Amino acid sequence: MVWFCRWAELLGRRIMVAIAQRLQRSATGVIYLQPKTASVSQNNTIVVTLFINSPKPITVVEMNVSYDSAKLELVGFDSSTSAFDSTIQEVDNAGTLTVARAKLQASGISGVLRVCSITFKALVANGSSSIIISSGNAAIDGTYANPALSGPAVITFTS
Numbered sequence: 001m002v003w004f005c006r007w008a009e010l011l012g013r014r015i016m017v018a019i020a021q022r023l024q025r026s027a028t029g030v031i032y033l034q035p036k037t038a039s040v041s042q043n044n045t046i047v048v049t050l051f052i053n054s055p056k057p058i059t060v061v062e063m064n065v066s067y068d069s070a071k072l073e074l075v076g077f078d079s080s081t082s083a084f085d086s087t088i089q090e091v092d093n094a095g096t097l098t099v100a101r102a103k104l105q106a107s108g109i110s111g112v113l114r115v116c117s118i119t120f121k122a123l124v125a126n127g128s129s130s131i132i133i134s135s136g137n138a139a140i141d142g143t144y145a146n147p148a149l150s151g152p153a154v155i156t157f158t159s
Helices: 002-024
Strands: 032-035 037-042 045-058 062-068 072-078 086-092 096-102 110-124 127-140 153-158
Touching: 002 062, 002 096, 032 062, 032 127, 037 045, 045 127, 062 086, 062 110, 072 153, 110 153
Parallel strands: 037 153
Antiparallel strands: 032 045, 045 110, 062 096, 062 127, 072 110, 086 096, 127 153
């Protein structure tokens, strides 16, 4: 009986720790793409912009964006109007973009913040494809904000 009480006590502590960790990781803000829907003709380009809406100050944002490289070709990134003044990473790895940017300001920034714009070229004449934020986060001083990730941007191809 003593071992069962000890086991229950340890289990109770683990459950409380798990609940506290879950509360600490609760979402603050949202990372999203604009526009949510768009049409583009084959061999023409479309621009999709990444935003974060953060009610809490942040200094770093990072995300992975997935797209179908058989239907869309990355043309480039544009961070000239970004709210974040430092590029940490902007990389394309066969259909997965990794974007990480920072604000070199100790107090951080909040609100609706433009991260970067991404230009794609349409490789096909019909059908559709989704651009998806597959993961992402934001932080200040090593504390993660854990923003929610919005749904995809759907691109329709026209001839």
